[in-house]
Amino acid sequence: MGGLSKKAYSLELLGKQSKAPLLLLDSGGLLFTQEKLQSSRATQARITAEGIVEAYNFMGYKAVGIASADLTTGIDFLKDIRSRSKFAWLSANLVQADSRKPIFQDGIQVEVGKLKIAIIGLTEERAGQFLDKNDGAMILPWQEVLPGVISRFARQADLVILLSSYSQADNKKIVAQVPGINLILQAGPGAKNLMPELANNSLLLQIAPRGKQQGVLDVFWHHSKIWQPDQxxxxxxxxxxxxxxxxxxxxxxxxxxxxxxxxxxxxxxxxxxxxxxxxxxxxxxxxxxxxxxxxxxxGPREKARYGNRFIDLEKSLPDQPEVLAIVQKTKQQANLVVSKAAPAGTAQEKPSYSGWRACATCHQQQADKWEKSRHADALRTLITKGQGRNLDCLPCHVTSLLTGNEPNALALAADLQQVGCEACHGPGRQHVSGPDKWHLTRNPGEEVCLRCHQPGHDDSFEFKSKLEQLGCPSGLH
Ligand code: HEC
Ligand code: HEC
Ligand code: HEC
Ligand code: HEC
The missing domain is CATH 1.20.58 (Methane Monooxygenase Hydroxylase; Chain G, domain 1)
Known part of the structure; x- marks a missing residue:
């Protein structure tokens, strides 16, 4: 949720600069980063989700589609979220299994300037596998619901927008079979930024979720309802x-x-x-x-035109103060929950790790070099940002693979609270007790680094040069 205050700032600026009224929509998947979640993490994730909604309320969003990553902790939580939302949660095909009626709204109509705009939500069928059987909910194939819903809304609207979490390929099938959809905002699986594409006179748009950019579409609508290709x-x-x-x-x-x-x-x-x-x-x-x-x-305009932009949400962009306050408050609350679950300082590290100090007793040279590296300060970096307990950050900023019993991992021993020797060479407890018998990885390869040096966290990782900067000195002692 770190980028929300930049996004809010950029939207405020856009509102001031733009002569046309703004309509803020999101095609979905904004509440959770994962579709499945261990129960130990659910509370923290829900607090974050509530914070995101508060920020969206502030920014003035009108409608959001429901995608699989909004259903992670169940329908009841999403209903609770709806009661806190000043915007509509839309899905035409997420229905009650018995009555086949939508659980949320299928669509809404809003007026923007002089235009009547219908907004309809559609949830990809894949999301069905994440539904709890006890919820009595199901996701119908789009073929069953969409033609009826679109024609009902299209009758009264100048412009029809679909918020869809189906893939672009599926959305193309949709516009080939269902007339009347003018614009689709896609949030399909693995969505990335795409240039707008015209298919059957519908405009398909997509932007990466939680991206470093914000998508903006300038629409010059025309009563012919026909898009002019972007010449x-x-x-x-x-x-x-x-x-x-x-x-x-x-x-x-x-x-x-x-x-x-x-x-x-x-x-x-x-x-x-x-x-x-x-x-x-x-x-x-x-x-x-x-x-x-x-x-x-x-010359005179005979068709609808559009201009598409991606606005960079750079780190240097100012924060919108109210949204920044929401983000900070939310992070604090989320951290608090975890610290209650696992008091820090009680050493409960995984038995297979022994910590960097043990290694230093025999490999002084490597330890000296490592202590001066940024790996040795990786957790402190998080703490100075107030994120020392955030489970979204920890796995790459400490030694140990955080899978399994997460809250315990927050109580790591002091000599595992960095990216230590064993983050690269593997767990070393056995090696420490018998180095001649138990061997570790001598040359951790690029694949080891890439577990953490991933795009989004390190966009310019280049193995050779980074290894030179950091590699352990050769020689065993
Ligand atoms: C467990 C996660 C993890 C692994 C594995 C890992 N790193 Fe890092 N690395 C980090 C983190 C986190 C930082 C930033 C630490 C900070 O600044 O607090 C970092 C920082 C660095 C830096 C300093 C940043 C810079 O650009 O000046 C270099 C160089 C580096 N890593 C190289 C490597 C190489 C090479 C490998 C593989 C042999 C590797 N790392 C494996 C997490 C990891
Ligand atoms: C997938 C692994 C990974 C995760 C998850 C991760 N980081 Fe990092 N982080 C890194 C690596 C790798 C670097 C070093 C990047 C470099 O070489 O510049 C780094 C560097 C940093 C830095 C110092 C460099 C900078 O950009 O100022 C900060 C601060 C930081 N991370 C904060 C966080 C926070 C906060 C989170 C959780 C929201 C987080 N990280 C989650 C891998 C990760
Ligand atoms: C970021 C990953 C990383 C960390 C952290 C790390 N190493 Fe290494 N280590 C390597 C790599 C990569 C090599 C292979 C060096 C090369 O080929 O340049 C290596 C090599 C070694 C070797 C063998 C040197 C030889 O002559 O073959 C030893 C011993 C060693 N490391 C010990 C340590 C100890 C002890 C620590 C902690 C104090 C540590 N390493 C921390 C990546 C790491
Ligand atoms: C009691 C002394 C001792 C301790 C403690 C120790 N090592 Fe070693 N290490 C050795 C010896 C001796 C070798 C050479 C083994 C051989 O060549 O048969 C070695 C070899 C290595 C190698 C080269 C690959 C291999 O296994 O032969 C790496 C990497 C390494 N150690 C990393 C570590 C790390 C990481 C730790 C801490 C978890 C550690 N060592 C703790 C004595 C130690």
Whole structure:
């Protein structure tokens, strides 16, 4: 939830700068980072989810779709969340198993400026496997519900938006079979930033969840309800084509001049002639496209247009103060729950680890070097950020693999509260008691580093140079 205060700031700025009214929507999956959660972590995760909702309330979101990662701790919790939300939670196909009626709302209609906009939610079927059997809930295939729901809403709306957690491939099938959807915001599995795509006159949009960017779509709607393909993008692509063709022709010309290459290579000669033939046509197309784009910008508008942007939520962006306060309060509450569950300081480390001090007794050289490295301070880094108990952060900032009994891991012995020797060489208790008999990994490879140096935490990890910066000195003592 760390990025929320930047997101809120960026939205405030957008609201001030934009002449058009803003409609804030999220296609779902905002409450939890995982679809499955150990019960020991549920309380902390729910506190975080409540904080996210408070921030979304503040920012003024209108509607959110329900995706599998919103159902992680059950339907009842989501109902509780709904009662705290100033925005609508939407799913047309998450239904009561007996009555087949939606458990949440299927859609809403809002007025934005002069436009009547219908917003409908759709939950991917895969989410069904995460539902608790006792909830009496199920997820219907979109084919069963969507045509009816869309036609009901489309009758009264100027613009119909679907918040879908199906994949882009499924959404394309949807717009091929269900007319009337003008815009889909996708939150499919593994969603990443995509450029907008037109399919059956529906615009498909997608942005990575919890990303470092915020997606903004400027819509210039038109009563024809037909999107004008983004001609600027087409123009750029065409310019690229023409450039490439020109380059290839020049290459051939140069080689021919230097070595008489074409005369000796009939196939190359053919390719060369083909390119020369293509060139005038391509240039003509380019000129006509340029003209269209120019007139489109000045002439009368006959279709709906859009402009898509991704706004960077950089670390340097200021924090929106109210949302920052919500985030900080939430983190404190979440940390408190864990500290009650596991008082710090009682050594309960996994028996297979022995801690870096034991290693230092025989490998002084490596220990000296390691103590000066940032690995030796990794937990302190979290503590200074007030995150010393956050289970989302700990696994990469201490020694030990945090799987299994999580809260106990917070009571690690002092010499495991860093990225220590055993984070790379493996658990060493047996080795300590008999180094000749029990061996450790001598050369931990890149795959070991990548367990923690993952994109999002270290975007520019390069094994060789980082190893040089940090590698243990050779020699055993
Ligand atoms: C258990 C997780 C973990 C593993 C495994 C790990 N690192 Fe790190 N590494 C970290 C963390 C966390 C930091 C940041 C510590 C801090 O600043 O508090 C870090 C920092 C570093 C730094 C210093 C940062 C910089 O760019 O100056 C280097 C270099 C580095 N690691 C290299 C490696 C290499 C090479 C490997 C594999 C041989 C490796 N790490 C394995 C977690 C890990
Ligand atoms: C997947 C492993 C992983 C997780 C989870 C993780 N970190 Fe890190 N963290 C790293 C690594 C690796 C580095 C070192 C990056 C580098 O070399 O610059 C690092 C560096 C840092 C740094 C120092 C560098 C900086 O960017 O200022 C801070 C602060 C930090 N992490 C905080 C956190 C917090 C807070 C969390 C939990 C919300 C967290 N980390 C979760 C792997 C992780
Ligand atoms: C970030 C990962 C990492 C950490 C932490 C780490 N090592 Fe290493 N260690 C390595 C790598 C990688 C090598 C192989 C060095 C190379 O090839 O440059 C190595 C090599 C060694 C060797 C063998 C040297 C040789 O001559 O073959 C010993 C002994 C060793 N480390 C001990 C330690 C001890 C003791 C600690 C803690 C004080 C420690 N290491 C912490 C990654 C790590
Ligand atoms: C009692 C002394 C002693 C302690 C304590 C000790 N080592 Fe060793 N270590 C050795 C000896 C001796 C060797 C060489 C073994 C051989 O070559 O047969 C060795 C070898 C290694 C190697 C090279 C690979 C191998 O297993 O041969 C690594 C890596 C290593 N130790 C890491 C560690 C780490 C990490 C710790 C702490 C968990 C540690 N050692 C604790 C004595 C010790």
């Amino acid at each position: 600027n993008a087409e123009l750029l692509a065409k310019e690229g084509d023409v450039d490439r063709t020109r380059q290839q022709i020049e290459n051939f010309d140069r080689q021919e001049k230097a070595t008489g290459y074409l005369g000796k290579n009939p196939a190359a000669q053919k390719a060369y002639e083909f390119l020369k033939e293509q060139m005038p046509n391509q240039e003509k197309e380019l000129a006509s496209l340029r003209k269209t784009v120019e007139t489109m910008q000045t």
